[in-house]
Amino acid sequence: MWYLCVFYHRLLDYRKPEVESLADLFSKDVTDLQCNGSLEWKLPKHHHPDSPFHFVNLPSEEIARSVANRSILVKGIFELWGEGSNFEELEESIRNYPDEKKLPYLTSDSTFKIAVETFGKVISFEEQTERIRSLSYIPFKGRVNLKNPYHTFWLIETDDYDSNNGLPPISGKRIFFGREIGTADRKLLPTYQLKSRTYLGPTAMDAEMAFLMANQAQVKSGKLVYDPFVGTGSILVAAAHYGAVTMGADIDIRVVRDGRGPDCNVWSNFKQYGLPMPIGLLRADNNLPPWRSGLNEVFDAIICDPPYGVRAGGRKSGGRKLLKGVIGPYTVPDDKRTGHIPSTAPYSLVECVHDLLDLAAKMLVIGGRLVYFYPVLREDESIETTFPEHPCFKLVAISEQLLSYRYSRVLLTMVKIGPYTEEIALAARIKHLEFKENHLKWLEEGNLHSAVFSPADNHLNGSGDTKTAKDSKARYRGKYV
Template sequence: PCDGVIPVTSSIWVFASLVFFLFQSPFWILNIPSEEMARGLMRRTVCAKSIFELWGHGRSSGELYASLKNYPMDKMLPYLQPDSTYKIHIHTFNKTLTQAQKIKKIDALEFLPFSGKVNLKNPEHIFWILEDYGMDPNNVPEEPFHLYFGRWIADGQRELIESYSIKKRHFIGNTSMDACLSFIMANHGRVKPNDIVYDPFVGTGLGGMPYLGSGIAKFVLTPGGGLLISSAHFGAYVCGTDIDYNTIHGLGKASRKNQKWRGPDENIRANLRQYGLEKYYLDALVSDSSRPIWRKGTLFDAIITD
């Protein structure tokens, strides 16, 4: 397994991420200047599952325990007070442990000065043991390649992928943008409230993205399949154009199986209304992008396309 380490400050976090195809591990160690910055990151990302303050790690249980014993006590104590509550989770990648095995691993941490009470339902502090058993499900080792222990900070926004799934979308087309990719693109564009998103190839309007520039007014072009919903989710006002009159107005044949024609309310506005985002919808126009329709001048800060 490989850990991607980015030296920024002395604060170290372990990042349970979906970047294992790059780093050959689902866990990524990185340095972040502050806990607030870590929380801000997790409020936006759909690629990361969780982030933790790393207290110790090693390639064996012995190395993990030695690492924990060397962690500064003054950084531990605020979360181990007698009047606090806590619980400990165990997460294993590529292997399933029995409940007895989990309890044994938790009991082995008795050398840590936990003074608070265990509260499994609503604890103030949550600690995690993370174990990496590699990437090959057909060759799972008896012992993990790497172990981590840390304090949970925040979860990512993975639930947005399911909440905004195309399968649940009122209006879809043949080229509808995947929800996960839409939010990734929105984050690349640094979408923020009150930005204006323009998609010149809006299609069915299934995503969106504005750009965070340095000026007062911020606008974004997001051509390609529709990226309006993800931008509206982050508070951007969205609009677009498309050459297909039927797509803009929700007319013609449906893209869904066993549905011949689109319904009377299958359109871009209906998609945003479905998610309570209709107030961010400006309009959609029929236009050929090869023939500019906009007056000369600075109208947009960026063009983002798939």
């Protein structure tokens, strides 16, 4: 059935993939969704693809409600009773909507309220009241209840605003009226906001993005979720909120073991929100994973933000002298192990991602999801962006977040579609070598940081003023919101 899906106007690339992931999560028994992995979408008349208004075809009202209630970026999902370019067209559309679908929600033993929402403009309380009164042709028989109604109806209006006000251009006014199926609970974002978090680090994932990553990974109660770059645990906190059993690792033993004291560490973040503690936090190296031979297909999801060298660079075990062969392997004496901090060496992104894919191919169950960030330089848009591949995985979603006019980060969602074998490992190694041979130089250690933070090249515009490349961007923000 087709529903009107109204999004929050932010993180535009993340909106549809989140809905599709949640729809798949809540409808595992629906063959079409499992096979295709995507939903049917349509745009309202005159609307830009970045518009917050979309029509989506979902299998049932129950699934639509579950998606809306769980989603971070969906403002609401509605059963559309009518739409039009003006109130006359809206009335005609509502009157033509089948009575058998309307009348069950208009009975005398029910209560209701009508909410008025606008996009691209603001209207006064008096104008809202006038619009509600104009709906008198709808035969409501129940009582009005503004606090706890049985049914909520929405009148949503867009305007033909100018295309340069930072919003996606709409060439014509559109009015929607429908019954609320479900709305998002955005209250959890202030609850989990970073500024009130007990233990933070320089790369802590913000709450909204952490919950989006958990939704992309289809986290739910009882699933085992692993973060190999756990840091201060922001991603695992979001996974634990949805009931997952969590586990993390980090190469910096000071982060996972010590924190800033007994009351300010990774564990205290879970305690702060009353969440189940992780079953384990390991000091482990993604380059040399600690798992015993033969252990595989353990995790239901792996969610992480690999270190790519902007705020923090990747590290692996060994130290420069050990990796160069200046010194040989050594054993730390027993009396020095308690306070020992192992030596580490730089860890390039191309090597880090290969190790991550190899780990996920071994340790994820079939159908499990790998969700991770991957950086992209944007200064030369003529170069086509390629992403790492692995024979065990299918890439199902690519969601870009523009962080500046120079670079962005892309959230990649991959589903494991086949078992890990020696033949697969060899094929993956060949793909990695091809990718490493042809990859861009900024994937090497330190080059991304240099590309992002080096001084911008100035150029002169037609009037002779010095402008940066950022100033030449279109005023419509698009993915920047």
